[in-house]
Amino acid sequence: MVPILGRTLILLALLSASAGALVALATGARPSAPGWLWSRRLAYAFAGCMLLANLTMEGALLGHDFSVGYVAHVGSRSVPAWVSIVSLWSSLEGSILFWGLILGLYIAVATYRNRDEHAEYMPWAVGIWLVCGAFFSFLLAGPAQPFATVADPPLDGPGPNALLQNHVLMAIHPPFLYAGYVGMTIPFGFACAALFAGRLGEDFLRPLRSSLLLPWIFLTIAIVLGGWWAYEVLGWGGYWAWDPVENASFLPWLTATAALHSALLVERKGTLKAWTLTLIAATFLLTILGTFMTRSGVFNSVHSFTQSAIGPTLLVFLAGALLLSVALLALRIDALESGGGLTPGISRDAAFLGQNLLFVLFTFTVLLGTVFPLVMEAFRGTQMSVGRPYFDQMAVPIGLALLLVMGIGPALPWGRATGEQMRRALLPPLAGATAVAVAGFLLGVRNRWTLAALLCGGFTAQVTLREMLLPVRQRMRAHGESFTLALRSAQRRGRRRFGAYVVHAGAMLVIVAIAVSSTMSTSREVLLKEGDATTLGAYTLTFVKAEAVREPHRESLRARLEVVRDGRSLGALFPSMNFYERQREPVGTPAVRSGLVEDLYLSAHNIDPAAGTVALLVLVTPMVAWIWIATAVMALGGLLALWPRMRESTAPARSLSPGPAPALEVVR
Amino acid sequence: MRSVSPAQGAAPRTAVNLKVLAAGAAVVLPLLAVLALNLGRDPRAVRSPLVGQPAPPFSLPSTGGGAPLALESLRGHPVVVNFWATWCVPCIEEQAALTAAARSLQDTRFVGIVYEDEAAAVGQFLASRPAGYPTLMDPGGRTAIAYGVAGVPETFFLDADGRVVEKHVGPLARSTIASLVARARGAR
Numbered sequence: 001m002v003p004i005l006g007r008t009l010i011l012l013a014l015l016s017a018s019a020g021a022l023v024a025l026a027t028g029a030r031p032s033a034p035g036w037l038w039s040r041r042l043a044y045a046f047a048g049c050m051l052l053a054n055l056t057m058e059g060a061l062l063g064h065d066f067s068v069g070y071v072a073h074v075g076s077r078s079v080p081a082w083v084s085i086v087s088l089w090s091s092l093e094g095s096i097l098f099w100g101l102i103l104g105l106y107i108a109v110a111t112y113r114n115r116d117e118h119a120e121y122m123p124w125a126v127g128i129w130l131v132c133g134a135f136f137s138f139l140l141a142g143p144a145q146p147f148a149t150v151a152d153p154p155l156d157g158p159g160p161n162a163l164l165q166n167h168v169l170m171a172i173h174p175p176f177l178y179a180g181y182v183g184m185t186i187p188f189g190f191a192c193a194a195l196f197a198g199r200l201g202e203d204f205l206r207p208l209r210s211s212l213l214l215p216w217i218f219l220t221i222a223i224v225l226g227g228w229w230a231y232e233v234l235g236w237g238g239y240w241a242w243d244p245v246e247n248a249s250f251l252p253w254l255t256a257t258a259a260l261h262s263a264l265l266v267e268r269k270g271t272l273k274a275w276t277l278t279l280i281a282a283t284f285l286l287t288i289l290g291t292f293m294t295r296s297g298v299f300n301s302v303h304s305f306t307q308s309a310i311g312p313t314l315l316v317f318l319a320g321a322l323l324l325s326v327a328l329l330a331l332r333i334d335a336l337e338s339g340g341g342l343t344p345g346i347s348r349d350a351a352f353l354g355q356n357l358l359f360v361l362f363t364f365t366v367l368l369g370t371v372f373p374l375v376m377e378a379f380r381g382t383q384m385s386v387g388r389p390y391f392d393q394m395a396v397p398i399g400l401a402l403l404l405v406m407g408i409g410p411a412l413p414w415g416r417a418t419g420e421q422m423r424r425a426l427l428p429p430l431a432g433a434t435a436v437a438v439a440g441f442l443l444g445v446r447n448r449w450t451l452a453a454l455l456c457g458g459f460t461a462q463v464t465l466r467e468m469l470l471p472v473r474q475r476m477r478a479h480g481e482s483f484t485l486a487l488r489s490a491q492r493r494g495r496r497r498f499g500a501y502v503v504h505a506g507a508m509l510v511i512v513a514i515a516v517s518s519t520m521s522t523s524r525e526v527l528l529k530e531g532d533a534t535t536l537g538a539y540t541l542t543f544v545k546a547e548a549v550r551e552p553h554r555e556s557l558r559a560r561l562e563v564v565r566d567g568r569s570l571g572a573l574f575p576s577m578n579f580y581e582r583q584r585e586p587v588g589t590p591a592v593r594s595g596l597v598e599d600l601y602l603s604a605h606n607i608d609p610a611a612g613t614v615a616l617l618v619l620v621t622p623m624v625a626w627i628w629i630a631t632a633v634m635a636l637g638g639l640l641a642l643w644p645r646m647r648e649s650t651a652p653a654r655s656l657s658p659g660p661a662p663a664l665e666v667v668r
Numbered sequence: 669m670r671s672v673s674p675a676q677g678a679a680p681r682t683a684v685n686l687k688v689l690a691a692g693a694a695v696v697l698p699l700l701a702v703l704a705l706n707l708g709r710d711p712r713a714v715r716s717p718l719v720g721q722p723a724p725p726f727s728l729p730s731t732g733g734g735a736p737l738a739l740e741s742l743r744g745h746p747v748v749v750n751f752w753a754t755w756c757v758p759c760i761e762e763q764a765a766l767t768a769a770a771r772s773l774q775d776t777r778f779v780g781i782v783y784e785d786e787a788a789a790v791g792q793f794l795a796s797r798p799a800g801y802p803t804l805m806d807p808g809g810r811t812a813i814a815y816g817v818a819g820v821p822e823t824f825f826l827d828a829d830g831r832v833v834e835k836h837v838g839p840l841a842r843s844t845i846a847s848l849v850a851r852a853r854g855a856r
Contacts, residue, residue, distance in 0.1 A: 289699075292703065311707050312707060315700070315703055315704060315707065318700070318703075319700050322696045322699075322700065323696065325692075326688075326689065326692030326693065326696055327689070329685075329688050329692060330684050330685045330686070330688040330689035330692065331683075331684055331685075333685045333688050334683060334685055371699065371702055371703075374702050374703070374705075374706045375702050
């Protein structure tokens, strides 16, 4: 019964998406009011079917209806309800179903919001979205069927992957990732629409940019949540390993970030239109490539789903989307680019361009490192891994250059800067740079790259703060307002600009925190008997005892360690190893004591209650917590920039730097 | 739907920009080719660079202080070299299969090499569960390094000329041993 209901909903979704795509694309080519009306109706119908199909699946998961194929595959009566709920995205078929839900919601909202606007573009956009919707419905109807009927339902199922059950972050990370990944379909549809229409009008920039910014915020959070999860669960003390699938989430983030910036140049200078659309298309294509990486079984990674039949289907879709994008760009690029141009010389324009090129270079570097092992495998038959050294070597200089450009760009005026302007803009932040680097040196930073990161970070921090507070200072001076009042009104009037600098501040902190935490960590591996103590830095750890804990869905061994720092007791930490019924290898759970200065990280490799021993990895890593905090700052900045403005007519970000004339413009 | 104003709706030029087309194709086509070529491959299957090459020679002491055994002395027979340790649960599981195979495959020589373990622990283990073939100690792990052992159990199948025919990662079942030995026999 439930499987039939589910399959019917999937088929209806497939039907409405395919019909809607045809109607919408036809309406794009030959505008008509009924065509546009039916495009919208079918888009809403697709979203509705996906929503109902997902609710049906959640009902089956919570009700342990093992006649549904997917429930029999991942469900279990012994897991807590929250695990049952998140099981929706714990395995291949369910994750595609969840993808359909997110896609449906995005399409419905984007269609509804623009129902009376951008008539020239919208049918094309809806058409492209629904082509994607039809593709994912097709996957659910055929190669990745969640609603298969189980003829002889089992009494109980195996439960989802143990790694998913092991930490609550696994319940949060995938939805954010999907919201980021799937959301990139919307700007892709807009970009294709602009290419079909052969122009990108000024009025269309705003929906294009905000449709990109929202999934960008989700993706930013998702990437860092993934790192956080790895840190809290995997037990090696790191948060990023350049795993192919981590790269898969990072690649579209890079191009989306570049596109958000180049869109600003389109707005200011009317140039780089095709380039921006290319970046947006690349972002979407990289999300599909990333999905292929996780779902096809081609890459080996902690994230890999089991090998599945959807690999070839996804590859065909990827190929189609790639070829369509290239063909559209080649056909329309000459029509798009008209007038405008960048002023040669050193200026904010040039910094934007440099930033964009750095991001694209970064994208190619990561893409090459990810795909290179496959190239070797295909042509030489040898397996090899490019591994961390390559990525670290490439990412560190590019990351530092980006950090520096993030400081230089906003300091410079638009257009061409004179020598005097440049001196006035670039010399004062050197004070901040020196101060931060010297402070770091005094605190024990000796690594050259880390010092360079502090130097660039200090420079950028000073510029960012100055730019963030400049409108406030001007209001205080011009209107005699108090600081809080001025901050509020300046923030309201230039929210997008203010939000952008909050994102910059967060990004600056993330890079510095990564530089410090990855180079300044100290570690020690010990085998302790009950009563033994070990020290690392200021910490003394005493192993009290090993104990077994039983929970309904797992058994755990935990080691109790008393922690003392500088003679002051900090209580006990319990690194543990969890044993799940259907998994032979235990899953470790490190114990982390997070602080603003440093983290104490205990990961047990082996706990033996009989012998009373624990094999322990102890790590002290500075500034890790700042990565999570700064990401929250970035997300907050993104939301500030995204939030609908009080007044629609806001001036775009302007150089506020030298001279009173541009400063007055901001105050208006 | 609002009507499109004529000035904006002018049909776009449709000349193909060949430079963009070529650049796009240069990025896209190789990427697709590589992905397509790798479809259906099991990323977890580990291929050893040793396959097809002469196996690295060794001469190692047996457990319990017996005379050293050299790989050279087994020339003329297919050889199964099994790296294992007492702390490795899958190794213990496959020991019975290996012992049974060593008994039934009379022409084949089986050798166990201990990987990162202590002689005392190995002696104790073999006393309770004797293996039907010689077990060698590998002081300093030099042989394991020469064979590129990344974890245990790993098993190498050599033909009668001492060439590596196959490398197997993970515990072996009797049927797998038989079929891989058959390949080692046929490889000559």
